[in-house]
Amino acid sequence: MNTGMAKSPVRFFGRGLNLALDVLLPPQCLGCGELVDGGGLLCAPCWDRMEFPGPPCCDACGLPFEYHLGDGALCGACTRRRPPYHRARAALTYDDNSRRLVLAFKHGDRTEAAPAFGRWLARAGAELIADADLVTPVPLHWTRLFTRRFNQSALLAHGVSRMTDLPVAPDLLIRRRRTPSQGRLSPPARRRNVSGAFTVRSSQAERIRDKRVLVIDDVMTTGATAEAVSRTLLRSGAAAVDVLTLARVQRTA
Numbered sequence: 001m002n003t004g005m006a007k008s009p010v011r012f013f014g015r016g017l018n019l020a021l022d023v024l025l026p027p028q029c030l031g032c033g034e035l036v037d038g039g040g041l042l043c044a045p046c047w048d049r050m051e052f053p054g055p056p057c058c059d060a061c062g063l064p065f066e067y068h069l070g071d072g073a074l075c076g077a078c079t080r081r082r083p084p085y086h087r088a089r090a091a092l093t094y095d096d097n098s099r100r101l102v103l104a105f106k107h108g109d110r111t112e113a114a115p116a117f118g119r120w121l122a123r124a125g126a127e128l129i130a131d132a133d134l135v136t137p138v139p140l141h142w143t144r145l146f147t148r149r150f151n152q153s154a155l156l157a158h159g160v161s162r163m164t165d166l167p168v169a170p171d172l173l174i175r176r177r178r179t180p181s182q183g184r185l186s187p188p189a190r191r192r193n194v195s196g197a198f199t200v201r202s203s204q205a206e207r208i209r210d211k212r213v214l215v216i217d218d219v220m221t222t223g224a225t226a227e228a229v230s231r232t233l234l235r236s237g238a239a240a241v242d243v244l245t246l247a248r249v250q251r252t253a
């Protein structure tokens with residue numbers, strides 16, 4: 001039996017009758033580590049603290065609006081400079097509460113969360129998914145893949161694919177160089193940092209010709225990565241690009 005999903009074998013075996021369920025579902029809250037009754041991803045208090053940004057929002061970047069401003073309304077930033085992607089949407093607002101969830105998934109080997117995240121993404125990105133021909137993840141540089149062992153965005157892309165029957169192209173993009181951490185960079189500096197970092201694998205270029213590609217990533221901060229990936233796909237012949245992320249840093253318009 002594989003007990004690798006449970007952090008504590010004592011807790012794991014102590015749950016007796018729920019053992020069979022625990023093999024399938026994580027017994028610990030992804031937000032705080034408390035045991036979760038019924039095997040959900042989050043305990044009730046952590047669930048209540050999550051912010052799921054919904055409409056109305058900027059038609060391009062997905063920034064939530066307080067009021068409905070009309071179909072196709074754009075935020076100030078997108079009015080001044082329209083991003084190369086068509087639309088970006090996110091399942092969660094990235095804040096102190098969701099950060100733990102995202103980091104546990106990214107660095108903590110809580111990869112069993114991928115199917116549930118796939119459901120959240122499918123709901124948040126329903127409009128994008130309806131128009132998409134295929135999904136593809138933002139790739140890691142191979143040196144990062146080597147140390148981390150899995151690409152969290154690829155797991156999310158497979159999760160979306162399973163929920164929607166959209167084909168997933170996990171190896172469509174290559175990250176040509178390892179980009180320095182974007183942490184303290186200004187938005188223009190971030191754009192320069194990732195500019196030219198991606199390329200479409202030549203053997204897969206035909207797959208995206210005149211197709212609408214849905215790019216999946218874990219977190220969108222300024223959108224610099226999403227923009228670099230979108231430009232690469234459009235230059236390589238994609239008809240349009242939408243971006244769907246698990247979480248999104250909310251700036252003000």
Ligand SMILES: [Zn+2]
Pocket residue numbers: 029030031032033034042043044045046047
């Ligand atoms: Zn919790």
Ligand SMILES: [Zn+2]
Pocket residue numbers: 058059060061062063074075076077078079
């Ligand atoms: Zn916007």
